[in-house]
Amino acid sequence: MILLVSLCFAQNQPKTEKPARNSSQDYSELTRAPEKARVRPNPFENDPNAVIAGQFLFEGHCAECHGTSGVGGKKGPSLRAPEVQDATPGTLFWLLTGGVARKGMPVWSKLPEAQRWQLVRYLKSLRPTNDSNIERP
């Protein structure tokens, strides 16, 4: 019973939303996207509803690791970093689809393709954070 109560307290502790640069902040996988994937355009590029839909998807599937505002956490890197914000929509879609299993990023092809593009649209709508604002260990 003590264990159960402890679990309740543990999961209720507030989480920090500070940007953090640590071992999980590795963007090297983005550079491995093949050319064919990199140049794919986002079919929702001009759909304003895609940002809102993407935000709901982000909150449900991504915020746990990347933080509710995408600034990153101990488990997932900041999605406002220049490496992500400068990446093409096709590159982000490619990474989202295949994941980076060895580094803890799951495969998200379980989401239909349209929803993955909506997520990418939302990610690209985030305000970029300069690298200098990110804490270093």
Place this chain on the structure above:
Amino acid sequence: MPRFPRLFASALFLALFFAFLPRTALSQENPYIVTYDQFLEEPRNLEVEYFSTYGTQRGGNDFHAYWLEFEYGATAWWTTEIYLDAQTTFHDSTVFTVVRWENRFRPLKREHFINPVLYVEYEHVNGADKILKEIEGHDVESDFLPLNAEARKEIKNELELKLILGSNFKGWNVSENFLFVKNLTGEPWEFGYAAGVSRPLALKAAAKRCTLCPQNFVAGVEMYGGLGNTSSFGLNETSQYLAPVVVWNMPSGWTLRASPTFGLNGNSHQFMIRWGIAREISGFGDMVKKVFGGHA
């Protein structure tokens, strides 16, 4: 209360406790009840699931079998799971039947057109098991006729291997499972299969928070059955099932599945109704770490 039902009741209490923890994640599950797809649990998330099967029995008593699953994403490429199974046979009794420990591994780094997952399971099962989670070898309806008191005396320790193949194409998921089961007391290898196809009712997410949006529902069909054993491979003297399936992935984190199941030959139960409810708890591994003084 006999020992095994009490154990199951305790596990059910635990499951309910976990299920009502508020930190939940939105699930995006496929609707299959028997077939596995290529997707693993997200790292450090725990999914608590309860499933129920009501089955008809010719020449005997109908039954209600149920099981609890605790599914944990150890890493992005490894999911580990504990099962506790029990069943109630009407006009007979309630018995605890199985403990299973299963592990699924995703060997390839990235997504491909066909994605393999390797599955290894150890199970300690007695002869009264009726959950029909896997159909293998020459499993037939008449195996379920003995009374629970008699059936539970038969104890088996089994190793079960599966090759899971899954593909996603234009919103459709197609999954195939090839099953190999070995009773560790020396009986021959038994074989089985399961296959499923499914699709969300809408591929695009709505730009509003909604519980009943079509994107939250995934519908499909699955088929599964035995394929004999090493000495008599094939469909002869096996049971086969076809089941429409549907899942409702609720934004609150709950997942509800339902499946009417139809036996396809004279060796199969004529009809079963299956349903299940699940709740995903995100960051469970980190909560446990915090409790034991680690840094999440």
